[in-house]
Amino acid sequence: MNALTGTLLAAAALLPSAAGAGLTIPFAKYRLGNGLRVILSRDTSAPVVAVYVIYDVGARHEEKGRSGFAHLFEHMMFQGSANAPKGVHFRTVEANGGDLNGSTHADYTDYFETLPSNKLPVALWLESDRMRSLAITDANLANQKEAVKEERRMRMDNRPYVTAIVDAFPKLVFQNWQNSHTMIGSFEDLNAAGTADVAKFFKTHYAPNNAVLVLAGDFEAAEAKRWIETYFADIPAQPRPKLPDTSEPAAAGPRWEKYDDKLAQVPGVIVSWPGPKRRSPDYYALSMLDAVLTAGNSSRFKLELVKGKESVVSVEANLGWPYGSARDYREPGVYSIFAVHKPAFTARQVVEQIGGEIDRIRKEGVPAKELARVKAYLESSAILELQGVMRRAAVLGQYEIFDGDPSFVNTEMDKLLAVGAEEVKAAAARYLTARRRSVLEIAVSPKKEGN
């Protein structure tokens, strides 16, 4: 009948062929009458199923004075709905042997459960109930504001580097408030949020026609479709919300700012450039350039900066850093490198060394052997990642929300692997120039120096 019931696919969801990564993750996509998009990806190789709901709303949709609201709202989605009052969501998933969570990003918010496969209808009941009838109360909102403030204190304010990354860095690289405001929010804005805001946000953004439901794992397609119809089909659609204006004025030349981090004990530096359009040829070229520079133990930065110059201690980088990965990168976005370095080197020296490595690629390109090595590494990493049903569901859902085409789960890796040395060289020359560069220097507080 279709790929979902093909017996061949029960044995393995990923069948690499000779050309490219050759991923063949099966899936089918359809739409309910209310506009909810559904993606089913069957894989019976383990008795588990992932349920993933992604909404087309993130921190960039917030309004001025309500920074952090998308994330606060995500917390409210676990606070009960008409038939599953407070505590029931958590308890029901766990009492059925499952795990759950949710996460808020710049451009989307997702909610997910992994369960033993015969428990699938339980997750559909829960997800549909909160999509239909979220319970919004003063007490729950007050309580979740406290939880979110503790989250901010724990994950950001009480740690080195993180306030620099979430508060100062977006302001340095973006000028439009939609992009530059802090995603976790300020305490002032969190305090100002009321239940009316929650209700409005729910009605505007949490409609079925603004969401995608993905099932990945062990289920019977016909049965799953019946359940989905039963639970979701009569949730009313809403007018599609207006997309926020996230346009950025042309970057105003090179920037350099210094952030005094009261908690950091080892200096760091973030180097960033405006990135290309999502899924444009340069997007793949820059992703490949990033892998050459920073992926794994044989990357340029590991071999030449951590070793070699012995200046850098650790590196993180990707297209879209620190928000997600190249996969959920949406323009306007940045390519950023975050390096923690030895105090014996100044930020300026480290930035010059990073620039030197980029210059070398701009002038000399990347040898074929090195590029082949990086591709082999990326290909294995992709197969490993997609072995998990939850990651598979998330990737399918994200490609649908961003690009309207979940088949990119199978084809995007091929596009990346098709990038040639010349394109990497050209991307380095076009994007990673000193003129387009922003630097955030994270300085340790002086009294702790030389301790």
Place this chain on the structure above:
Amino acid sequence: MRAAIALAACGMLAAQSIDRTKPPETGPLRDFKLPATTDGTLPNGFKVVLVEDGRYPMVELRLGFFAGSRYDPADLPGLSETVASLVVEGTASRTARQFAEESAAIGAGISASSSSDSLIVTANSPSAQFGALLELIADMAVNASFPESEVRLRKQNRLEELKDQRSQPDVLANEKLHHVVFGRHPYSKTLPTEASIGKLDRAAILKFRDAYLRPNNAAMVLVGRFENTKTVWRMLEQKFGKWERKDPPTESKAEIPEPARSISLVDRPGSVQADIQMARVAIPRTHADWFPLVVANSILGGGTSSRLFNDVREKRGFAYNVHSEAEALRDSGIAGALMQVRNEVAEPAIRAMLEHFEKMGSERVTAQELSDVKNYLSGTFVLGLAKPSGVADQLLKTRLNGLTNAYLETYVDKIRRVEPDRIQAVSKKYFDPSRASIVVVGDAKAIKAAVEKVGPVTMDEAR
């Protein structure tokens, strides 16, 4: 078929009439079956577990040694983790660069880490490159050379990493807690010191390698698709057969102190939260109390339906992260709970956590709680084994902790058989508030007076 196939054409999507006010009825959790394993031992004592899992064209490899931080000399905490971080940095015939480039070229990931009991190499590669992966792993296991230049660089970078770790409150709390709970036992040490990093040299590393990285002191697990299983054993003999066996040195016995109530405050000026941990010494997985303790821990603070989560976070709004843990070590364990709370509520939060400890030991858990948590533990156990990497991790865990496949095969059954009286009895012991070592990391100026209301406080400065 690679493209999307529209299912809507199938039609006939009649919605069933349902009672939306109740969760749908589903059957009980299905039985779990561990995939078939084949065990073998080479003449030099090297034990290997092989699992054929043809779902993906990849192989997962785990190589574990009884060589964790407990084997560090008393004056060299951090030796085992240094060996782990440098074991991938070159062999007698491959420079660090060659090793890294060769592994990337075959699409392999190879890394190593060290815990209290074990040093574990984690690796994977495409099935087609399994032979090449095995060659690299064998070269590493038998011939890792720990070049002087890599040792020097590692020492420099470890000093910076240590500074960074010490700027994080949870790292400080965990360090202090292990000191208090494990006294002079090697399990007390979670971090190296500046002095030990300074002192560490290649000679100490080679001595550790020669003592502990031995075939008869190791276990390897292979899970994945193999082109020909018979040749795997031949390849293992070829590549690991000449690896010389040697009995590891006898370990000196160290006592773990009797658990007793204490409160330690580690001053971290400017901290915007109090990081609170409380725990006591517990048990290994082989102990008769283990399964009741797993269940008790989960009811107390194991997930989002636990008592701590629902009361401390969801009702009182004291914390974002609050949970309990029962961690098994090979010869001991540690059980307790932790949270991070704003300074103003440090005292009521500590009291709330202690009350929950107390209640676990003084009252029976409810039938609903018990049945829910058994499902949770059974279900998530199976979820953890869904991927080949999960199977590999779990099998290695058994082999490094004196357990067999039976531990995994009967796990769900053992969880199901735990009785409420046993939960209460083990809780009374392991979550006894009068024997909990409490550690608070935070700004002493802001929280000391509040913490002292709970009991006498010993002060300590963050290093």
